[in-house]
Amino acid sequence: xxxxxxxxxxxxxxxxxxxxxxxxxxxxxxxxxxxxxxxxxxxxxxxxxxxxxxxxxxxxxxxxxxxxxxxxxxxxxxxxxxxxxxxxxxxxxxxxxxxxxxxxxxxxxxxxxxxxxxxxxxxxxxxxxxxxxxxxxxxxxxxxxxxxxxxxxxxxxxxxxxxxxxxxxxxxxxxxxxxxxxxxxxxxxxxxxxxxxxxxxxxxxxxxxxxxxxxxxxxxxxxxxxxxxxxxxxxxxxxxxxxxxxxxxxxxxxxxxxxxxxxxxxxxxxxxxxxxxxxxxxxxxxxxxxxxxxxxxxxxxxxxxxxxxxxxxxxxxxxxxxxxxxxxxxxxxxxxxxxxxxxxxxxxxxxxxxxxxxxxx
Numbered sequence: 001x002x003x004x005x006x007x008x009x010x011x012x013x014x015x016x017x018x019x020x021x022x023x024x025x026x027x028x029x030x031x032x033x034x035x036x037x038x039x040x041x042x043x044x045x046x047x048x049x050x051x052x053x054x055x056x057x058x059x060x061x062x063x064x065x066x067x068x069x070x071x072x073x074x075x076x077x078x079x080x081x082x083x084x085x086x087x088x089x090x091x092x093x094x095x096x097x098x099x100x101x102x103x104x105x106x107x108x109x110x111x112x113x114x115x116x117x118x119x120x121x122x123x124x125x126x127x128x129x130x131x132x133x134x135x136x137x138x139x140x141x142x143x144x145x146x147x148x149x150x151x152x153x154x155x156x157x158x159x160x161x162x163x164x165x166x167x168x169x170x171x172x173x174x175x176x177x178x179x180x181x182x183x184x185x186x187x188x189x190x191x192x193x194x195x196x197x198x199x200x201x202x203x204x205x206x207x208x209x210x211x212x213x214x215x216x217x218x219x220x221x222x223x224x225x226x227x228x229x230x231x232x233x234x235x236x237x238x239x240x241x242x243x244x245x246x247x248x249x250x251x252x253x254x255x256x257x258x259x260x261x262x263x264x265x266x267x268x269x270x271x272x273x274x275x276x277x278x279x280x281x282x283x284x285x286x287x288x289x290x291x292x293x294x295x296x297x298x299x300x301x302x303x304x305x306x307x308x309x310x311x312x313x314x315x316x317x318x319x320x321x322x323x324x325x326x327x328x329x330x331x332x333x334x335x336x337x338x339x340x341x342x343x344x345x346x347x348x349x350x351x352x353x354x355x356x357x358x359x360x361x
Contacts, residue, residue, distance in 0.1 A: 132170055133353050136163040140346045149291070151339055153194040160186045160345060174352075181348040188340045195335050197290060203326060204287045207305075208280045210323055215314040216272060279308050286330075295336035302331045 143159030146152040164182050167175045286301035306327045313320050 129170060129172070129356070130353075132166050133349060133356075136166055137346070137349045137353065139163060140342060140349060144342050144346055147339060147341065151195055151197045151293075153189055153192070153339065156342055157186055157189050160189070160342060163345070163349075178345075178348050178352050182345045185340075185342045185345045189342070192340050193337050194339060195333065195337055197335075200290055200330060200333060200335070201287055203330060204283050204290070207323055207326060208283045210319065211276050211279050211283070214309070214320050214323065215317050216275075217312055217314050275308070275312055279305055282308070290335050293336050295334065298335050299331050302327055306331070 139159045140163060143156040147156040160182050164179055164186070167179050167182070282301050282305045286298050286305070289295075289298035289301060306324060309320060309324060309327070315321070
């Protein structure tokens with residue numbers, strides 16, 4: 001519950017009522033002085049309130065002024081930033097316009113090139129059959145050379161199959177006899193025996209590389225002998241242990257070894273170099289004989305290489321045993337197999353081209 005405050009004048013009179021009643025009736029100046037004192041106090045309080053309000057207003061005005069100055073500074077900074085952003089955007093727009101102009105020029109040029117290419121394609125499409133026949137003839141010519149020189153049957157079959165696919169894409173009834181000839185050549189190559197010339201040549205190359213690291217027979221060394229453990233007596237006797245070590249050193253100076261061969265040819269380092277080179281030349285000669293289908297020279301070179309390996313190299317080395325086994329396997333390969341040719345397909349393509357050219361004249 002709230003009570004209504006009384007006015008200052010009423011409160012003063014109520015508070016001073018008992019003294020007034022006690023004062024004598026003839027002293028009116030005392031109550032007047034008290035009233036003036038209260039009035040002066042209220043005036044000072046009002047003046048203090050007014051001064052405080054004035055000071056508070058000044059403080060708020062100063063704070064408002066500082067806030068306004070800060071806001072203005074921030075606004076100016078943002079304006080500068082916006083101005084810089086606008087300048088960058090304007091610069092970027094100019095660059096984009098230049099790029100757009102360049103792209104438009106490139107697009108116009110590409111359109112012109114496209115028109116030219118379309119015209120060229122239309123011009124070439126009129127002679128597509130001639131181009132296809134020329135490519136087929138070139139492919140079959142290369143395949144025939146590979147078949148004759150290297151015996152590459154797989155490449156010849158692949159070339160014939162590609163030629164048949166090209167003819168099938170042309171889809172002309174006049175090409176049916178030509179496709180039949182190609183099919184016959186493909187079947188003849190599939191059923192005919194052939195030599196994997198590339199695989200055999202690769203094995204010979206591997207043997208030529210292995211010759212460099214295979215150990216010679218003169219480089220054989222006996223296995224090292226383990227030293228006998230010292231007995232308990234020798235461990236305490238320094239003289240006996242020293243004598244045992246001297247005796248073991250003297251025994252290691254001379255070694256007696258039983259060799260598998262009757263005699264081991266001694267080859268100095270210079271001769272070892274020429275031995276390896278001559279062996280590689282033998283293998284290279286066998287590789288050339290393989291490409292020439294010369295079975296006699298091929299087997300002779302491989303036999304000579306095998307004899308040199310067995311005589312001059314360490315037969316106990318497992319790598320040498322593998323090399324000898326490879327040489328025996330290669331010597332059993334028959335390189336003089338007669339391979340079929342694809343001259344029928346090549347002649348059929350050429351005859352068809354000549355007939356077409358004559359008909360166009």
